[in-house]
Amino acid sequence: MQQHLQQFQKSILQTDPLHWHKSQMTTEPNHQERFFDLSLELLCLIDFQGNLQKINPTWERILGYSPEELSQQNFLQFIHPDDKKLTRLALERLISGQPRLDLENRYCCQDGSYRWIAWTAVPDPDEELIYMVGRDMTDHKQVEIELHSRLQQQAAVSELSQKALEDRDLDAVMQTAVELVSETLSVDYSAILELLPNYQTLLLRSGVGWQAELVGQAMLSARPNCHAGYTLSQGKSIIVEDLPVETRFSGSPLLHNHRVVSGMSTIISGIPGSEGPFGVLSVYAREYHPFTQEDVSFLQTIANVLTNVMTRLQAQDQLNLMERAIASSNNGIIITDSTQPDNPIVYVNPAFEEITGYKREDVLGRNCRFLQGIYRDQNALDEIRQAIEQGTECHAIVQNVRKDGQLFWNELRISPVFNTQGHLTHFIGIQTDISDRKQAEEQLEHHAFYDHLTNLPNRALFAEYLQQAIEKTQRDSNYQFAVLFLDLDGFKKVNDSLGHLIGDLLLMAIARRLENCLRPSDLLARLGGDEFTIFLDKIHTLQDATKVAQRILSKLSNPFHLNGHEVFANSSIGITLSTIRYDQADDILRDADLAMYQAKTAGKGRYAVYNTLLHTQAVNRLKLETDLRGAIDRQQLQVYYQPIVELKTGQLTGFESLLRWYHPEWGFVSPAEFVPVAEETGLILPIGTWVLEQACQQLHLWNIQFPDRSPLTMNVNLSVKQFAQPDLIEQIDLILEATQIEGKFLKLEITESAIIDNSKVANLIFQQLKARQIRLCIDDFGTGYSSLSYLYRFPVHTLKIDRSFLNNLDSKASSHYREIIKAVIDLGHNLGMDIVAEGIEKIEQHKLLQQFGCEYGQGYFYSKPMPAQAIANLLAQPLAHGLV
Numbered sequence: 001m002q003q004h005l006q007q008f009q010k011s012i013l014q015t016d017p018l019h020w021h022k023s024q025m026t027t028e029p030n031h032q033e034r035f036f037d038l039s040l041e042l043l044c045l046i047d048f049q050g051n052l053q054k055i056n057p058t059w060e061r062i063l064g065y066s067p068e069e070l071s072q073q074n075f076l077q078f079i080h081p082d083d084k085k086l087t088r089l090a091l092e093r094l095i096s097g098q099p100r101l102d103l104e105n106r107y108c109c110q111d112g113s114y115r116w117i118a119w120t121a122v123p124d125p126d127e128e129l130i131y132m133v134g135r136d137m138t139d140h141k142q143v144e145i146e147l148h149s150r151l152q153q154q155a156a157v158s159e160l161s162q163k164a165l166e167d168r169d170l171d172a173v174m175q176t177a178v179e180l181v182s183e184t185l186s187v188d189y190s191a192i193l194e195l196l197p198n199y200q201t202l203l204l205r206s207g208v209g210w211q212a213e214l215v216g217q218a219m220l221s222a223r224p225n226c227h228a229g230y231t232l233s234q235g236k237s238i239i240v241e242d243l244p245v246e247t248r249f250s251g252s253p254l255l256h257n258h259r260v261v262s263g264m265s266t267i268i269s270g271i272p273g274s275e276g277p278f279g280v281l282s283v284y285a286r287e288y289h290p291f292t293q294e295d296v297s298f299l300q301t302i303a304n305v306l307t308n309v310m311t312r313l314q315a316q317d318q319l320n321l322m323e324r325a326i327a328s329s330n331n332g333i334i335i336t337d338s339t340q341p342d343n344p345i346v347y348v349n350p351a352f353e354e355i356t357g358y359k360r361e362d363v364l365g366r367n368c369r370f371l372q373g374i375y376r377d378q379n380a381l382d383e384i385r386q387a388i389e390q391g392t393e394c395h396a397i398v399q400n401v402r403k404d405g406q407l408f409w410n411e412l413r414i415s416p417v418f419n420t421q422g423h424l425t426h427f428i429g430i431q432t433d434i435s436d437r438k439q440a441e442e443q444l445e446h447h448a449f450y451d452h453l454t455n456l457p458n459r460a461l462f463a464e465y466l467q468q469a470i471e472k473t474q475r476d477s478n479y480q481f482a483v484l485f486l487d488l489d490g491f492k493k494v495n496d497s498l499g500h501l502i503g504d505l506l507l508m509a510i511a512r513r514l515e516n517c518l519r520p521s522d523l524l525a526r527l528g529g530d531e532f533t534i535f536l537d538k539i540h541t542l543q544d545a546t547k548v549a550q551r552i553l554s555k556l557s558n559p560f561h562l563n564g565h566e567v568f569a570n571s572s573i574g575i576t577l578s579t580i581r582y583d584q585a586d587d588i589l590r591d592a593d594l595a596m597y598q599a600k601t602a603g604k605g606r607y608a609v610y611n612t613l614l615h616t617q618a619v620n621r622l623k624l625e626t627d628l629r630g631a632i633d634r635q636q637l638q639v640y641y642q643p644i645v646e647l648k649t650g651q652l653t654g655f656e657s658l659l660r661w662y663h664p665e666w667g668f669v670s671p672a673e674f675v676p677v678a679e680e681t682g683l684i685l686p687i688g689t690w691v692l693e694q695a696c697q698q699l700h701l702w703n704i705q706f707p708d709r710s711p712l713t714m715n716v717n718l719s720v721k722q723f724a725q726p727d728l729i730e731q732i733d734l735i736l737e738a739t740q741i742e743g744k745f746l747k748l749e750i751t752e753s754a755i756i757d758n759s760k761v762a763n764l765i766f767q768q769l770k771a772r773q774i775r776l777c778i779d780d781f782g783t784g785y786s787s788l789s790y791l792y793r794f795p796v797h798t799l800k801i802d803r804s805f806l807n808n809l810d811s812k813a814s815s816h817y818r819e820i821i822k823a824v825i826d827l828g829h830n831l832g833m834d835i836v837a838e839g840i841e842k843i844e845q846h847k848l849l850q851q852f853g854c855e856y857g858q859g860y861f862y863s864k865p866m867p868a869q870a871i872a873n874l875l876a877q878p879l880a881h882g883l884v
Contacts (some may be wrong), residue, residue, distance in 0.1 A: 039056055098415065185291075507530065689722075
């Protein structure tokens, strides 16, 4: 295999020059394995029969397959059926002597979905192997598909518009429309349903996919109980995702007879002067077909084109000259009479009516200035007035007002018309509604500075605003402000348990509550994820900022009601003041962030004010993390062992391994300080493996040294991250084999949260542990999620009662804690589990637990955690000397 990896490395470096610059590496096998494992691309070896011989971990990250799942599986069996033949032929060419192959195909993921992969393959005829490098091109392909769809739709609109210009036959234009719609949207049926004069019936005027005798003959009800009728009643486009379960309407027999599942319809407006719409343009599919907003816009555009065609044909019948002027334009056209006082309007086209909302009869005889509304101070208006006075052409962009009061952007071109004597007689104005273009420009700017979910300012805008405030403090020594940094507590649990939709709704609801806590002069922003920042303007004292923080915590303490769920959320808040005299916005955000973490560390749901001590603590934490990284190599980590005692006999039965760190400068560092850092940085993984190995080695040694004490058991704690490792069982097997320990003497302690956080894979892991006779202990039972269902689902052997329950036996509520302890013991016994009580420090606790039937205990009453040598001295004592 090492030879294969060498060849694989060589093939990749020849294939991708970028890897050559990144990989001036040795040919030692371990470096080749590291190169193979750390590559961000999909790497694999397949034989000439297509069987997968080796894959790298990137397959699991991108496609979801572990190496075990694909071992000896055929590469081609995961290819999309439409791509399989082409891929097979390509590989055959490679086997036949082609030196290199580049191809793209869709590869099946573990969850059943497909991703586009661009492969580069190089053969090794001697070994009959093919070395392949794959890059995930799914996002790029999706962009191509979306772009292709838009181009198809634009081409269809263009083709229909051209057809409408060339052909005066309305039925032919309609047939072209339904054919283009069917082809562009990839649907089974399309239809133009004309609303007949009685307004109760729709005629299938044109269509694609229907039985031939139905087109031009079939009648449908225009009542709201069918799709088309419902569209007319609502006055807007309507999408049907699944007709058989649709509740808004039942659907017409025509649709049910053709087994329609999904559909979309939009209204075809009537020609000017008509009393209602012309009808409905609809598309349908026999299988589930998700329609997008772009599809709706496309269908409406086609409908608009049809309306324009009918309008134009009518206008051509009435006035041929006017038809020539407006035949090819969707823009608004105005003609004014410059020979009359005040340049009155003498003609407007339908597009003008559509753009402005004014009917022809509303505007004839009026000057165009009514479109300006109250917005008469625009600079472009001076250019227009000057052009009218001088009789010249003008191009201007102005804001006009529709009849309903809505503003729109109007790109206006004005041209003078002279008669044969050269006298000015008319002005022609051509309107183009560029509101969408302007909106797109504004949206681009908005997206650059605003969060798309909450519509709050984003980090970039907040930092810019903050920098301006800093500069203001430098000019005005009396000006002060504060920054609040908020991080939601427990937001990940909401996302994991209720889904991202509820998580998004929660973020939006929190944004609105936060806004209600602030003044108009303050600024709220979302930095990303579940982090918010607040700029408090013109504060006078620290209390001004803390009052706002208190108000926020109070408001957030009330539950949120989201889609039928009652959700609780709170926040940790960090506060920093401008009195520290910052120069950069990033420095303020850094310090506010530090204060926020201080609040979260102190217990969440509270605020903390930044001081220089926090910066010192942050530096110390960084040093702690740095030193912890080298603690194993420097032999600073030690494993201590605390005896576990059988309460009935007082005899020692096993130990719990506990990690200790002796720092050369600080002495013993509390696990409460360094274990969270190890968890956060991922160092817990190598440290946890080391502890498991040390504990098993020590147990094996004691079993040899003290055979009369055998068999002893060893409890080892597993962190959440360790439990989530895909190769956890493999690591345990290697350690048990190396230390010659049987699985039945090893007990793994995990918390309730580790099970809940990894519920999808927990059962498989537990079954594998059970097969190895490794026992499973639930540590700190009752202090986590307190969900009992997993006790029935998983093979748990032992429950460990947390020391907090024993500590409260001396409190006023001791009777309640007695009942809790007894209930946990009874629960465990009823489920066939044994019980271990932690933190026993008094003889009274020992007797009470024994009275309740608790089998085992540990704590300072018996022995504190001790290094291995001290435990050996303890084991050397006669068996008759129990620990009680």
